[in-house]
Amino acid sequence: MRDSPTTNGCSRRSVLGSATAVGLTALAGCLGTPGILDGVTDDENAVAEGPPTVDRSFPQEYTIEELNDANLSDGPGQDGIPSIDDPQFAPSDEPPANLEGGDPVFGVELNGExxxxxxxxxxxxxxxxxxxGGESVAVTYCPLTGTAQGFYRGESELGVSGRLINSNLVMFDRGTETWWPQILALGIRGPHEGEYLEEFQxxxxxxxxxxxxxxxxxxxTEDTGHIRNYGDDPYxxxxxxxxxxxxxNTLFAPLATDDRFPMKAVVIGARNADGAMAVPKDTLRxxxxxxxxxxxxxxxxxxxxxxxxxxxYRNPDGKSVEADEGTVVVDGDSYESNALPLEREIGFDAMWFAWYGYYPSTVVHE
Structure with a gap:
């Protein structure tokens, strides 16, 4: 069922009413201000090129015009939620004091790092x-949709546009100010309209x-150059x-809805030229x-x-795949789960409402 992309009457600030005044002005979560990024800047100091794009084919349930019409804003504008552009790190045996063992982290391994x-x-x-690992990248997270994704950025940087579509973060690149909805990885406004970002796991x-x-x-670490209540999640x-x-509850109406699972049930979603699919994470466990x-x-x-x-994994030859005491057996040979001799796809956790909202033709594997 398709819904209009209007708010559902529950404002972000009502949900986050317990946040401090400082927190409200800096809230993460895809907030924005009307009138920002209506066109491409001609700032002569801007980076001439945006991030690298790749030739790929994803299912497109909506036209670019429909996606632009669906963008919403409700808070700080462009870069009002500041990206971390000079990240500082600590070794694993000296982690930030606020970081507990059971806290979520978004892990990346590239070229051995x-x-x-x-x-x-x-x-x-x-x-x-x-x-x-020697690669210029952006690690991105949208709290409202529970999605953490990685993108190669080249010489450009990605920032928070202050917009959201389907409750999902809309990024922009500082080279061309093209809009990039995070889950879609698709340029929808600006010089890279209709192009796709290159992702990593x-x-x-x-x-x-x-x-x-x-x-x-x-x-x-929490040495980000900004003062925030780290360890105190406003959501x-x-x-x-x-x-x-x-x-x-969602703060904004999804682009489409489906009641097979709770709205915020976690699914692992993947999409390519074959279509879009989702696997409920509890089922996979x-x-x-x-x-x-x-x-x-x-x-x-x-x-x-x-x-x-x-x-x-894509398994076009229909190879036999079975679990066996912590390993995965493919046609009789054992492999680690992240190293099967099959074509691996980018898959990531997402809240069901957000995944289905963008991909209502999604196929559920249970």
Whole structure:
């Protein structure tokens, strides 16, 4: 069922009424101000190029015009939620004092280098412009949709536009000021309209789990250059889960709705030229291996118990995939869950309402 992209009468400030005045002016969560980014800047000091784009084919449920018409704003404008552009890190044995073992972190491993980005820090900033494994990247997080995604940024930087679509963060690049809805990874306004960002895998896990698997990891500190109440999430809490993350209310109406799962049930979503798919994370934890098809092509999603995450693979040849005592057996040979001899897809955690809102034709694998 498609819905109009209007607010549902529940303002962000009413949900976050307990936040401090400082917090309200700096709230993370895809806020914005009308009139910002209506066109492309001609600032002669701007970076001439935006981030690198790739030739890819994702399902497009809405026209670019419809997506632009659906953008909303309700708070600070462009860069009102400041990205972290000079991130500082600590070794795993000297983590930030506020970081507890069960707290969510967003883990990245590129070219042999591992880094962890605490959720309680990114909730105030949403974007970290960083270099990992020699690659210029942006690690991004939208609290309202529970999505952590990574993008290659080249010589540009990504920032928070102050807009949201389908409750989801709309980024902009500081080179061309193109708008990029996070989940879609698609340029919808500006010189890169109709183009896609290149992604890399970001793992939603916990600090204990990540540093156990990557003991040499670095971890983002609270030395961000900004004064925020780090450790005090304005939307609620993940450890244990409460507030916005626990209830079934959204601040803005989704682009489309489906009642098969609770609105904020976590699914692992993936999309490519075959279509869009989602695997309920609770189902994956229980079954370890979940198979299904998109456009008649077999897919398999496997659970990684160590990191409490899942990996999505395209399996066009229909190879046999089974779980076996902590490993995954493919046609008789054992592999780690993140290294199957199959074509791996980018998959990431998302709240069901947000994933379905963008991809109402999504196929659910259970």
């Amino acid at each position: 591992a880094k962890a980005y605490p959720q309680y820090t990114l909730v105030w900033h949403e974007i970290v412009n960083d270099v990992v 970001v793992v939603w896990t916990t600090w204990d789990r990540w540093r156990e698997q990557y003991p040499e990891t670095a971890v983002l 609620g809490e993940y450890n244990p889960r409460r507030g916005y993350y626990e209830n079934d 229980e079954r370890t291996v979940v198979e299904g098809t998109m456009s008649e092509t077999p897919y398999v999603t496997v659970y990684d118990e160590a990191l409490d995450t899942g990996y999505v």
